[in-house]
Amino acid sequence: MPPTEPRGAEAREARLAWWMTGPAVLTILLVALFPLGWTIWESLHLHDLRMPWLGRPFVGLDNYVEVLQDRRFWDSMAHTVWFAVVSVSLELVVGCALALAMNRTFRGRTLVRLSILIPWAIPTVVAALVWRFMFEGLEGWLAHDLKAWVPIILADAWKETPFVALLLLAGLQGIDPSLYEAARIDGASSWRQFRHVTLPLLAPAIMVALIFRTMNAFRVFDLIYVLTGGGPGTATEPISLYTFNSLMQNLRFGYGSTLSVLVFLVTFGLALGYIRLLGRGLTETRA
Amino acid sequence: MIRRPGRWAVGGLGLLCALGCGPESTGGPTTVTVSGSVLGAEGQILRRQLERFDREHAEIRVEMRPTPDAADLRHQLYVQWLNARATDPDILQVDAIWTPEFAAAGWILPVDRYASDTADFFPVTIDANRWQGRLFAMPWFVDVGMLYWRTDLFSEAPRTWDALDREVRGAIADGTPRYGLVWQGARYEGLVTVFVEYLGGFGGRILDGGRVTVAEEPGVRALTLMRDQIHRIGVVPGRVLTWHEEEPRFAFQNGEAAMMRNWPYAAGPMQDTAESKVAGRFAVAPMPAGPGGHPTAAFGGAQLAINAFSPEAEAAWLVIDYLTRPEQMLERAQLVGQFPTRTASYDDPALAHALEIPPAQAREIIEAAVPRPVTPVYTQLSEILQIQLHRALSRQAEPRDALARAAAEMQELLDRVGLGRGDVAAD
Numbered sequence: 001m002p003p004t005e006p007r008g009a010e011a012r013e014a015r016l017a018w019w020m021t022g023p024a025v026l027t028i029l030l031v032a033l034f035p036l037g038w039t040i041w042e043s044l045h046l047h048d049l050r051m052p053w054l055g056r057p058f059v060g061l062d063n064y065v066e067v068l069q070d071r072r073f074w075d076s077m078a079h080t081v082w083f084a085v086v087s088v089s090l091e092l093v094v095g096c097a098l099a100l101a102m103n104r105t106f107r108g109r110t111l112v113r114l115s116i117l118i119p120w121a122i123p124t125v126v127a128a129l130v131w132r133f134m135f136e137g138l139e140g141w142l143a144h145d146l147k148a149w150v151p152i153i154l155a156d157a158w159k160e161t162p163f164v165a166l167l168l169l170a171g172l173q174g175i176d177p178s179l180y181e182a183a184r185i186d187g188a189s190s191w192r193q194f195r196h197v198t199l200p201l202l203a204p205a206i207m208v209a210l211i212f213r214t215m216n217a218f219r220v221f222d223l224i225y226v227l228t229g230g231g232p233g234t235a236t237e238p239i240s241l242y243t244f245n246s247l248m249q250n251l252r253f254g255y256g257s258t259l260s261v262l263v264f265l266v267t268f269g270l271a272l273g274y275i276r277l278l279g280r281g282l283t284e285t286r287a
Numbered sequence: 288m289i290r291r292p293g294r295w296a297v298g299g300l301g302l303l304c305a306l307g308c309g310p311e312s313t314g315g316p317t318t319v320t321v322s323g324s325v326l327g328a329e330g331q332i333l334r335r336q337l338e339r340f341d342r343e344h345a346e347i348r349v350e351m352r353p354t355p356d357a358a359d360l361r362h363q364l365y366v367q368w369l370n371a372r373a374t375d376p377d378i379l380q381v382d383a384i385w386t387p388e389f390a391a392a393g394w395i396l397p398v399d400r401y402a403s404d405t406a407d408f409f410p411v412t413i414d415a416n417r418w419q420g421r422l423f424a425m426p427w428f429v430d431v432g433m434l435y436w437r438t439d440l441f442s443e444a445p446r447t448w449d450a451l452d453r454e455v456r457g458a459i460a461d462g463t464p465r466y467g468l469v470w471q472g473a474r475y476e477g478l479v480t481v482f483v484e485y486l487g488g489f490g491g492r493i494l495d496g497g498r499v500t501v502a503e504e505p506g507v508r509a510l511t512l513m514r515d516q517i518h519r520i521g522v523v524p525g526r527v528l529t530w531h532e533e534e535p536r537f538a539f540q541n542g543e544a545a546m547m548r549n550w551p552y553a554a555g556p557m558q559d560t561a562e563s564k565v566a567g568r569f570a571v572a573p574m575p576a577g578p579g580g581h582p583t584a585a586f587g588g589a590q591l592a593i594n595a596f597s598p599e600a601e602a603a604w605l606v607i608d609y610l611t612r613p614e615q616m617l618e619r620a621q622l623v624g625q626f627p628t629r630t631a632s633y634d635d636p637a638l639a640h641a642l643e644i645p646p647a648q649a650r651e652i653i654e655a656a657v658p659r660p661v662t663p664v665y666t667q668l669s670e671i672l673q674i675q676l677h678r679a680l681s682r683q684a685e686p687r688d689a690l691a692r693a694a695a696e697m698q699e700l701l702d703r704v705g706l707g708r709g710d711v712a713a714d
Binding site for chain 1 (some may be wrong): 320329359365367370388390391393473524525526528529578663664666671674677678680681683684704
């Protein structure tokens with residue numbers, strides 16, 4: 001910008017910029033913040049569609065107090081964490097092994113890389129139905145509080161591991177082969193090469209996979225909805241299913257909104273934590 | 288499979304309405320809309336009956352509004368519509384357990400000013416539709432839980448649970464049929480209906496006025512028996528815990544089960560030799576009873592109610608009155624096997640031809656039917672109970688503890704909404 005330009009033009013330009021970005025900002029506000037704000041506002045009310053005679057009084061934090069004393073809420077939180085930890089660990093380990101295998105040169109590599117994506121491309125509901133039919137044949141598995149987790153975690157791993165594998169494969173391909181050469185010359189075993197060359201350089205990719213998978217695992221819904229419906233009892237009910245149940249089936253808008261806000265806070269916190277970790281991880285690898 | 292045509296029908300009707308409703312609201316005939324099951328044979332017969340009504344009443348035109356066949360989804364949709372004070376549909380097909388809820392919410396109109404004489408209906412069908420002394424819906428057809436048993440395996444139906452356990456165990460000892468008694472044990476409303484029947488068999492009730500009585504001795508005994516039949520006695524397969532009403536029917540129809548608890552609808556398809564292996568080889572009986580109780584059937588079925596926001600309540604009543612006449616009920620019995628709600632129908636020889644089940648027997652079972660708790664918060668109470676029943680049946684909790692927890696939560700809910708112990712009697 002030439003320094004001779006009068007100040008008025010600069011202000012005009014700034015105004016123009018606001019006009020031009022305005023629609024985008026407004027859209028974001030409308031699409032992202034308005035529903036969030038509405039949900040928070042709703043969570044401060046007693047609002048049960050099935051009991052209209054109670055009205056829709058403002059109750060402050062009553063719903064939050066009730067949630068914190070609700071056993072089903074804590075159970076479903078515990079189920080969610082357990083599901084996320086087990087399924088994501090499994091997916092990372094198996095995905096890493098698959099990525100290492102696919103990173104080698106062999107005949108038909110492209111075909112293998114493509115075919116590995118098939119489970120990932122199948123809609124979750126369809127996959128869940130297939131797994132349900134398989135396990136319905138096993139007497140009592142879906143009606144057992146611990147065994148019912150087996151098809152859930154297997155189905156999730158089956159479906160999501162390819163995604164992790166491909167992400168890690170991309171990371172592997174970015175590693176300079178000369179590093180392995182140097183390691184070999186120095187007499188490093190394959191395990192040491194993996195531990196000290198592959199793993200540190202793969203860390204950013206692992207981090208990205210971890211973020212995506214944990215966030216998604218935390219919001220798991222359709223898979224469990226179809227496979228066990230959260231049962232037996234509520235033994236496999238994750239928080240998103242409980243929220244759906246309160247909100248859409250029981251039509252307890254106030255209480256369900258409270259659950260939604262809490263789910264949002266937890267996932268948001270997770271995301272923030274990961275972003276900070278990822279930022280640090282990236283700077284460390286660069287240094 | 289079912290949903291696609293349903294959605295098309297919604298779209299099609301919506302379009303028809305957009306094209307057709309507008310001009311007719313001035314002058315022309317009054318339009319009344321009926322919502323409910325419009326799929327398959329049920330939809331065809333309703334359409335036929337409504338066309339006949341249209342011919343008899345030039346001043347009224349009736350349209351069908353499709354709603355989901357799954358009870359939970361239909362309930363959810365109604366609640367959303369009525370919260371929004373939708374004036375359409377005018378007539379709602381409701382489950383008996385929703386009548387008090389909708390009545391207390393002021394969403395449906397009392398119909399006793401129209402239906403002056405209900406003496407012809409089974410008392411249970413009227414009681415279930417009363418709220419605070421007034422009648423809010425007309426019984427359309429009855430569903431009752433019945434025991435289906437194989438006449439080639441047993442000489443008579445067991446009257447007690449002990450007899451059933453003994454006979455069924457004998458019948459399945461050699462592995463054929465594969466299962467003993469099958470029922471709907473998934474965690475949903477159907478499980479509560481089965482429990483209500485076991486519970487009645489031991490003389491128990493879920494609610495007594497505003498007091499939760501489900502965790503008392505009869506309840507514990509009933510639930511313990513259900514669990515033991517699965518895990519100790521071995522006459523009920525564990526897989527029923529993920530089954531709704533169709534899976535037991537398939538098992539029984541394929542000759543894989545010795546006995547089944549199911550609704551009347553199952554009899555029709557099972558008498559069809561083309562798809563059933565047990566056609567002509569089964570009969571029905573009331574559910575067995577234990578000590579201290581009597582054979583009990585859970586009462587279900589459909590009612591017709593008038594939307595409180597409908598501007599055409601009078602015309603809507605004419606439609607309801609027409610659909611609940613004995614001839615129309617008889618036709619429903621003939622075509623879809625649904626039990627009439629009027630006692631006199633059971634003396635009509637035509638009903639014997641219509642039903643796959645002898646009318647006298649159907650009548651006996653209906654007379655042993657009990658409504659589920661008549662309270663506006665039934666769906667909430669039921670959800671609490673479903674979870675705890677399912678926990679006990681999948682051995683995550685002892686029956687006594689599970690019921691105690693259910694009772695505590697149910698009582699808390701009733702007290703919170705002012706329907707508990709000392710408050711208004713719920714029935």
